Amino acid sequence: MLSKSSHPINSVTVSKSSAISKKAQPEYVACDVCRLSPICSPVNIGGHSYDFTGKMVNRRHYFKKGERVFQQGQPATLIYAISAGSLKLIADVKASERVIDFRISGELVDICSLNEGVHSYSAQALEDTYLCEIAKDTLNDIASQIPQVQGRLMKVVSQELSNIQQSAMLLHGNVGSEEKIAAFILNLAWRYLNSGYPCREFRLTMTRTDIADFLGLSKETVIRLFKKLQQNSLIKIEGKNLIIPSIEELQKFVGIELI
Amino acid sequence: MLSKSSHPINSVTVSKSSAISKKAQPEYVACDVCRLSPICSPVNIGGHSYDFTGKMVNRRHYFKKGERVFQQGQPATLIYAISAGSLKLIADVKASERVIDFRISGELVDICSLNEGVHSYSAQALEDTYLCEIAKDTLNDIASQIPQVQGRLMKVVSQELSNIQQSAMLLHGNVGSEEKIAAFILNLAWRYLNSGYPCREFRLTMTRTDIADFLGLSKETVIRLFKKLQQNSLIKIEGKNLIIPSIEELQKFVGIELI
DNA sequence: CGCGAGATTGAGTTCTCTCAACTTCTGTGG
DNA sequence: CCACAGAAGTTGAGAGAACTCAATCTCGCG
Numbered sequence: 001m002l003s004k005s006s007h008p009i010n011s012v013t014v015s016k017s018s019a020i021s022k023k024a025q026p027e028y029v030a031c032d033v034c035r036l037s038p039i040c041s042p043v044n045i046g047g048h049s050y051d052f053t054g055k056m057v058n059r060r061h062y063f064k065k066g067e068r069v070f071q072q073g074q075p076a077t078l079i080y081a082i083s084a085g086s087l088k089l090i091a092d093v094k095a096s097e098r099v100i101d102f103r104i105s106g107e108l109v110d111i112c113s114l115n116e117g118v119h120s121y122s123a124q125a126l127e128d129t130y131l132c133e134i135a136k137d138t139l140n141d142i143a144s145q146i147p148q149v150q151g152r153l154m155k156v157v158s159q160e161l162s163n164i165q166q167s168a169m170l171l172h173g174n175v176g177s178e179e180k181i182a183a184f185i186l187n188l189a190w191r192y193l194n195s196g197y198p199c200r201e202f203r204l205t206m207t208r209t210d211i212a213d214f215l216g217l218s219k220e221t222v223i224r225l226f227k228k229l230q231q232n233s234l235i236k237i238e239g240k241n242l243i244i245p246s247i248e249e250l251q252k253f254v255g256i257e258l259i
Numbered sequence: 260m261l262s263k264s265s266h267p268i269n270s271v272t273v274s275k276s277s278a279i280s281k282k283a284q285p286e287y288v289a290c291d292v293c294r295l296s297p298i299c300s301p302v303n304i305g306g307h308s309y310d311f312t313g314k315m316v317n318r319r320h321y322f323k324k325g326e327r328v329f330q331q332g333q334p335a336t337l338i339y340a341i342s343a344g345s346l347k348l349i350a351d352v353k354a355s356e357r358v359i360d361f362r363i364s365g366e367l368v369d370i371c372s373l374n375e376g377v378h379s380y381s382a383q384a385l386e387d388t389y390l391c392e393i394a395k396d397t398l399n400d401i402a403s404q405i406p407q408v409q410g411r412l413m414k415v416v417s418q419e420l421s422n423i424q425q426s427a428m429l430l431h432g433n434v435g436s437e438e439k440i441a442a443f444i445l446n447l448a449w450r451y452l453n454s455g456y457p458c459r460e461f462r463l464t465m466t467r468t469d470i471a472d473f474l475g476l477s478k479e480t481v482i483r484l485f486k487k488l489q490q491n492s493l494i495k496i497e498g499k500n501l502i503i504p505s506i507e508e509l510q511k512f513v514g515i516e517l518i
Numbered sequence: 519c520g521c522g523a524g525a526t527t528g529a530g531t532t533c534t535c536t537c538a539a540c541t542t543c544t545g546t547g548g
Numbered sequence: 549c550c551a552c553a554g555a556a557g558t559t560g561a562g563a564g565a566a567c568t569c570a571a572t573c574t575c576g577c578g
Contacts, residue, residue, distance in 0.1 A: 091428055093433070093514040095514075098432045100427075100428050111420065112420045150410060151403060154402075158373050158416055161420045162374060165423060168427045174475070175475050177533085207556060207557085208557065209557090217534080217535090218535055218536075219557080220536085221533090239542095255352040256352060435565095436566075466523090478524090479526080498575080
């Protein structure tokens with residue numbers, strides 16, 4: 001058995017009330033909800049518990065809102081998990097930048113750089129954000145020596161693969177713009193749920209322009225369709241705060257059973 | 260060192276001339292190009308070479324054009340690599356079906372089912388197709404016992420993660436429909452290249468309707484934009500055969516340096 | 519040779535984009 | 549704490565792109 005007591009961070013975490021909050025102390029994601037927990041948790045070998053995290057994990061590195069975490073094309077030496085906050089992922093296309101995805105609390109960032117030398121996109125903080133950073137090299141070294149860690153890493157990467165596939169399917173599979181936006185919201189809800197947050201009520205930390213950019217729509221269209229969805233009682237939106245009256249109805253509209 | 264000579268399939272493979280061919284003996288992908296080769300290759304332990312493929316791999320299972328390989332929601336016990344042919348992946352959305360991706364020779368299918376019990380989409384043969392099938396359970400068993408296999412599996416899954424991310428970025432990141440289609444073609448070219456086929460000249464095994472469905476456009480729009488791209492000399496298209504006069508120009512148009 | 523699926527073309531409609539004006543929000547400095 | 553400036557959000561009107569519908573053409577297969 002893994003000795004959870006030897007893992008101090010779990011006890012630090014405060015209970016989360018809601019993702020909706022203006023300015024407060026950051027509410028760190030519980031380590032046992034974080035998708036890196038299999039890697040950060042101590043390993044049991046021959047009856048003894050070993051914790052490798054000290055060797056490779058830099059906990060809760062702070063990034064100010066708007067700050068770049070890493071830049072496309074730069075050498076990638078770290079992988080990241082979001083402890084609090086959120087990011088947008090950006091790719092250079094045709095001399096301009098496009099939002100290609102978002103990452104919220106508890107999610108991993110740039111796992112695909114594990115077998116690549118450089119970052120294939122950039123990442124920028126959407127709000128004040130804390131990241132746990134893991135050194136790729138060290139992780140790979142330890143993984144190659146300790147099968148248990150290798151197995152866990154495998155689990156993490158597989159999970160990530162499923163998540164990305166899932167998200168891509170959801171967003172790609174819808175024709176109408178209204179359904180695309182609904183799918184985007186449903187996807188976010190699902191991810192907040194997976195990170196231990198309320199999924200029927202959360203804060204859109206990105207701007208409408210970011211959402212538009214991500215979905216390949218204009219910001220005006222995004223705004224108008226938000227309004228339309230609200231008129232159809234599928235969502236309730238006030239500024240950056242979003243409420244989903246009925247997940248079931250939203251799922252019916254999008255056409256996918258997710259939650 | 261791995262003893263390649265103990266791996267008979269490599270020598271069977273015929274040299275590939277071109278993906279463009281009407282009716283001929285299927286030209287199997289060389290195993291050393293297949294993305295499952297790290298798993299199929301024999302493993303060296305204590306100076307001896309062990310080949311586990313016999314225990315878990317069913318080689319070149321034939322599927323007729325139009326046949327379903329597996330169905331969304333069904334229990335997933337196998338993962339697949341395409342030895343010859345191509346597939347479309349389909350998801351049920353709102354009582355109808357939508358094409359969510361394609362897979363060509365040398366590519367893997369449904370790797371994300373590794374950590375899931377059921378298929379999250381369906382797969383259908385776009386032409387007469389041969390698949391190598393690997394039993395998930397057996398693979399996981401062997402991987403958990405032999406670190407070398409685990410490591411290789413890790414490599415395969417990571418690679419797949421990168422590929423999916425790459426494809427998603429390419430297709431998602433473009434606004435205009437014309438650029439979307441160009442990106443789709445460029446993505447296919449890149450994938451044919453990775454599978455050892457000519458990338459400037461290949462056959463579109465899927466219908467225009469499939470492409471339209473996949474890109475979220477109408478089939479008429481796809482046809483008209485194909486024509487437009489041809490008028491701009493970015494592609495040359497005759498029925499199902501496609502030629503890319505200049506990969507550089509196409510990349511410039513899409514705005515991504517891929518090849 | 520003929521059937522049927524797929525591909526193509528044209529015309530009219532609908533949706534989304536663009537542009538511009540304006541309001542609201544946010545953060546900064548006085 | 550307020551004032552201000554810049555960013556983000558909202559709204560309306562006109563232009564352009566993509567969709568739908570229908571008719572026709574072509575190719576592969578029996």
